[in-house]
Amino acid sequence: MKNLPVIVGITGASGALYAHTLVKELVKRDVPVEIVTSKWGRYLLNHELNFNFGKNPQNFIEEQYGKNVKWIDLTWHPGMDMSATIASGTYRTRGMVVVPMSMGTLGHISNGVTSNLLHRAADVTLKEKRPLILVPRETPLSQIHLDNLLKVSRAGATIVDANPTFYQGAKTIQDLIDSVVARILDSLDIDNKLVPEWGIPKEFQDA
Numbered sequence: 001m002k003n004l005p006v007i008v009g010i011t012g013a014s015g016a017l018y019a020h021t022l023v024k025e026l027v028k029r030d031v032p033v034e035i036v037t038s039k040w041g042r043y044l045l046n047h048e049l050n051f052n053f054g055k056n057p058q059n060f061i062e063e064q065y066g067k068n069v070k071w072i073d074l075t076w077h078p079g080m081d082m083s084a085t086i087a088s089g090t091y092r093t094r095g096m097v098v099v100p101m102s103m104g105t106l107g108h109i110s111n112g113v114t115s116n117l118l119h120r121a122a123d124v125t126l127k128e129k130r131p132l133i134l135v136p137r138e139t140p141l142s143q144i145h146l147d148n149l150l151k152v153s154r155a156g157a158t159i160v161d162a163n164p165t166f167y168q169g170a171k172t173i174q175d176l177i178d179s180v181v182a183r184i185l186d187s188l189d190i191d192n193k194l195v196p197e198w199g200i201p202k203e204f205q206d207a
Helices: 016-028 039-049 057-066 103-110 117-127 143-154 173-187
Strands: 006-010 033-037 074-077 095-101 132-136
Touching: 006 016, 006 039, 006 117, 016 033, 016 039, 016 057, 016 095, 016 173, 033 039, 033 117, 057 074, 095 103, 095 117, 103 117, 103 132, 103 143, 117 132, 132 143, 132 173
Parallel strands: 006 033, 006 095, 033 074, 095 132
Antiparallel strands: none
16 A cells, blocks of 8 residues: 655744654654645744755755655645645645644635645645644634634544643653644554553552
């Protein structure tokens, strides 16, 4: 069976480390990755992670995620390239993750409005009934935000809000990031052991 790719869409909402960690974990598992960013998503990667894409983003992405990896299949798509493979439902994928997702991007996706490749890829993922995982990183949320989240959830998307868990005994920021990325991978049905599964220690269980 062909190893289908996962599309990773990156917008301008704060939380670039979530996307960075997700791509690394997918590559570790030999999952092909198709990356697309909005204009502000690219700015976010530069601002929060000091990513300097230069004149050849494809080469930068391969160098960034290809270190110490025997096999790699990464594709960078310019945000306005509507001729890209991921703009069509005929191009099969395992699903798409938008991480972090801005409320502006949510508004486009929930209303079927496509003004860039990221919006279009999400729209295609929904219409083809493939997994679409949206990772909002915003607070507080207005009624408009909540209505849009409900609308896109009813349309078939999975909402994995960027709220880390603490029961696993996190000691670093990366541990907290991993707890969210683990739930994203779970939603894609990709095995991972980033965080321990929930379980109450025997000494705290009722006799």
